[in-house]
Amino acid sequence: MNKDKKAVHPRAFWAFAGAGVAALLMGSDAALASQPVDWQLGFQDSVTSVMDRITNFHNNWLMPLITVISLFVLALLIYVMFRFNARANPTPSKVTHNVLIEVIWTVVPVLILITIAFPSISLLYYQDRIPEADITIKAIGHQWYWEYEYPDHGGFFFEGRMVQDEDLKEGQPRLLATDNNVVLPVGKTVRVQVTASDVIHAFTVPAFGVKIDAVPGRLNEIWFKVDKEGIYYGQCSELCGVEHAFMPIAVEVVSEQKFAAWVASAQREFGDLDVEPATIDVAAKQD
Numbered sequence: 001m002n003k004d005k006k007a008v009h010p011r012a013f014w015a016f017a018g019a020g021v022a023a024l025l026m027g028s029d030a031a032l033a034s035q036p037v038d039w040q041l042g043f044q045d046s047v048t049s050v051m052d053r054i055t056n057f058h059n060n061w062l063m064p065l066i067t068v069i070s071l072f073v074l075a076l077l078i079y080v081m082f083r084f085n086a087r088a089n090p091t092p093s094k095v096t097h098n099v100l101i102e103v104i105w106t107v108v109p110v111l112i113l114i115t116i117a118f119p120s121i122s123l124l125y126y127q128d129r130i131p132e133a134d135i136t137i138k139a140i141g142h143q144w145y146w147e148y149e150y151p152d153h154g155g156f157f158f159e160g161r162m163v164q165d166e167d168l169k170e171g172q173p174r175l176l177a178t179d180n181n182v183v184l185p186v187g188k189t190v191r192v193q194v195t196a197s198d199v200i201h202a203f204t205v206p207a208f209g210v211k212i213d214a215v216p217g218r219l220n221e222i223w224f225k226v227d228k229e230g231i232y233y234g235q236c237s238e239l240c241g242v243e244h245a246f247m248p249i250a251v252e253v254v255s256e257q258k259f260a261a262w263v264a265s266a267q268r269e270f271g272d273l274d275v276e277p278a279t280i281d282v283a284a285k286q287d
């Protein structure tokens with residue numbers, strides 16, 4: 001496979017294939033990293049059931065459908081250009097109405113839209129209805145970084161800020177790596193409560209099929225269950241100011257043992273458990 005990677009053909013297709021092989025190779029030595037790659041076509045590889053459904057709906061229904069419609073319209077245009085130009089058709093027809101054809105060009109698009117609407121809306125509800133969650137975390141958008149809370153694990157919280165170019169370590173992707181990753185266990189249903197402190201941001205991880213607005217004063221929720229260990233990158237997807245492009249999201253999905261070890265170290269590093277948030281609750285009750 002290494003030879004394949006080096007023998008990338010200059011044409012776009014082979015560059016794309018080469019990038020795919022490179023991504024696979026990178027994935028095989030440590031863990032899968034899901035991020036945009038050079039010459040990428042289509043979505044990032046799916047690792048959740050939501051993204052499986054999105055990918056399937058797009059690749060196996062919408063794309064074939066719009067391809068057929070585009071080719072059909074193109075064929076009609078070409079036919080009209082040759083059959084009804086001034087030379088080929090010097091005396092044009094005076095027909096202005098044709099009931100049958102008008103019914104057809106109204107009813108057929110309606111039927112097409114219905115066949116799109118049913119899978120689309122059922123997918124929307126599948127994403128929207130959050131199953132019983134094993135873990136709940138909270139993601140808070142700030143100008144311009146994300147803050148994460150782990151209320152189920154002692155309530156520690158931390159910030160995930162973009163790693164600057166000069167500080168990038170081996171294997172960290174530019175503009176996507178963060179100093180503190182969101183660490184989660186594999187195979188668990190995770191609910192993310194999403195909000196913001198200042199302006200609207202959006203929490204997005206393409207490989208999970210997750211994208212939801214982070215609105216100040218509101219709590220939005222999304223869920224995912226990741227099947228594969230790895231690091232998955234996303235970005236804020238709502239224009240939120242000058243550093244909108246520099247507040248990436250890095251989610252590290254690890255085994256349960258590694259997650260437990262990380263929680264223990266994160267509690268030591270981030271969690272001031274005597275002060276936050278218990279004291280605040282007690283104070284609020286006394287008032």
Ligand SMILES: [Cu+2]
Pocket residue numbers: 141142200201202236237238239240244247
């Ligand atoms: Cu933002």
